[in-house]
Amino acid sequence: MKYLITLMLAAWTLSLPAADPKSKENLIILDETRVKNLGIQFAEAEETDFENTLFALGHIEVLPGKRAVVSSRIPGRAFSVLALPHQTVEEGEELMWVESRQPGDPPPTVMLSAPMSGLISKVDIAVGQPITADQTLIEIIDLATVEAAAKVPQHLAGKLVIGQTARIRVSSLPDKVFEAKLAHLGAYADEQNGTIEAAFHIANPDKVLRPGMRAEFSIATSRREDVMSIPREAIQGDAGGRFVYVKDYELKNAFVKTDVKTGEMNDSRVEITSGLLPGDEVVVRGAYMLGFAGKGSVSLKEALDAAHGHPHNDDGTEMSKEHGSKKADGDHEHEHEETGFNMLTIFFASTSGLLLILLIVSFTFRNRVTA
The missing domain is CATH 1.10.287 (Helix Hairpins)
Structure with missing residues (x-):
């Protein structure tokens, strides 16, 4: 019993x-003006290769062996200084003249040239200034290739392997991403900060990367195939509940608030374990502001009337014949599935x-x- x-x-x-995901509470319908003002853009949920990444902070530095200084082997004074800060020079180019302390009328002078091609980063001498043999007068750096040094926490260092790829961003160039491979790991760990250095060499033909720039690293440590994912910008909510706005396949300028469950997250994409199907179009640009847009200036009734070509009730249901909903001969027959009454029910x-x-x-x- x-x-x-x-x-x-x-x-x-x-x-x-079952609860209707397209209920009035979950459906946002906007007019053309609001969609344009929000700059709504979409991206498809798709199954692709997904990279698990390790995040770290660091700086751009001069590549070892790409820095040179100019000094004088004889004491004297600066007779002529031709070098200018931030000036590009070629190897062997004349930089300055040093007047020797040896007797003579005039005293003998010695020309100092550029020991390498590159950019003059420092000029620490002025005309007439005394010069000693141990003094650094001019510094030159070659920025054709720079080193990006990431400070990786020690407990994550075991995931690093030479040759791994990293996507590197600097704050001064927010729209640009640099890719480089892990060249070497630091010989010593930083005991004070609990990190180890991971160095990447980046080609820098335009000289946009300069030593001292703060950098963010997303280092790919592993890869999985056929993982459902969407761009990070599409995810809304907090740890207690994640959701996205999905473009409605039927109604124009309509967006369905859809709960999702997420998995791993890297610097650009989020794994979706449930809630979406491949091909669903999610809002990426304008997703955050969409929640504040409310129901816009278009009602559910107006949107359905425009989509189906016949009137509906205010709640979006079909208008009964008693309320004047009649289909003319030859008109397209369109019936909505009634809530709670289907074959399964x-x-x-x-x-x-x-x-x-x-x-x-x-x-x-x-x-x-x-x-």
Whole structure:
């Protein structure tokens, strides 16, 4: 008897209509003006290769071996200084003249040239200034290739392998991403900060990367195939509940707030474990502001009327014939699936009725036997 009652309750529960994801509470409909002002842009949910990444901070530095200084082997004074800060020079180019302290009329002079091609980063001498043999007068750096040094936490250093790819961003160039491979790891760990250096060499033909720039690193440590993912910008909400806005396939300028479950996240994409299907178009640009846009200036009734070519009730349901909804001969027949009444509902309703009959028969038979 208990088993029959349990089965009846389960069947009745399953026969209840599911929550409509396109209910008025989850549906936002905007007019053309608001869509344009929000700059709405979409991206498809797709199954692609997904990279698990390690995040770290660091700086841009001069590549080892690409820095040179100019000094004088003889003491004297600066007779002429031709070098200018931030000037590009070629190897062997004349930079300055040093007047020797040896006697003479005039005293002998020595020309100092550029030891390498590059950019003059420092000029620490002025005309007439005394010069000693141990003094650094001019510094030159070659920025054709720079080193990006990431400070990786020690407990994550075991995931690093020479040759791994990193996507590197600098704050001064927010729209640009540099890719480079891991060239070498630091010989020593930084005990004070608890990090180890991971160095990447970046080609820098335009000289846009300069030493000292702060950099952010997303280092790819592993890769998985056929993972459903979307751009990070599409994800809204917090750790307690994530959701996205999905472009409605039927209504124009309509967006459905859809709950999703997320998995791994890297610097550009988020793994979606449930809530979306491949090909769903999610809002990326304008997703955050969409939640504040409300229902816009277009009602659900207006949107459905425009989409289907016949009037609807204010809640979006079909208008009955008693309310004047008549279809002209030859018009396109369009019927909405009524909530809670479909083939699955009929099946479970029938099953519930059969179980009820069995329950009554079993109860009657039991009473007769007892009597």
